[in-house]
Amino acid sequence: MTGISTHVLDTSLGRPAEGVPVELALHTEGGWQVLGTSATDSDGRVRDLPAVEAGSVVRLLFDTGAYHASASSEPPFFPEVPIVFTVAPEQHHYHVPLLLSPFGYSVYRGS
Numbered sequence: 001m002t003g004i005s006t007h008v009l010d011t012s013l014g015r016p017a018e019g020v021p022v023e024l025a026l027h028t029e030g031g032w033q034v035l036g037t038s039a040t041d042s043d044g045r046v047r048d049l050p051a052v053e054a055g056s057v058v059r060l061l062f063d064t065g066a067y068h069a070s071a072s073s074e075p076p077f078f079p080e081v082p083i084v085f086t087v088a089p090e091q092h093h094y095h096v097p098l099l100l101s102p103f104g105y106s107v108y109r110g111s
Contacts (some may be wrong), residue, residue, distance in 0.1 A: 001051035016044025023062035054089035
């Protein structure tokens with residue numbers, strides 16, 4: 001089994017993004033099966049998502065609309081950010097950081 005964690009940083013404010021809802025889902029023949037949900041803590045981190053099997057295709061779905069709604073009355077340009085990746089058999093953990101701003105985002109495979 002492979003653990004997955006994430007970290008969301010609000011680059012427009014230069015600080016962690018607290019309270020971003022995050023969903024972890026598994027790709028199946030019938031579509032996406034939600035495995036767990038959480039939200040970023042005061043440090044912008046999520047550490048309590050369930051582990052997944054090696055070889056799985058998974059999706060982290062960040063509800064950025066909910067996060068941006070607390071800071072602006074304008075509708076967000078990106079209301080959600082889906083990150084889809086394959087879990088390699090030899091990996092015991094993946095950390096997937098998201099750098100977020102109102103009009104853009106970046107994601108990478110962390111350590």
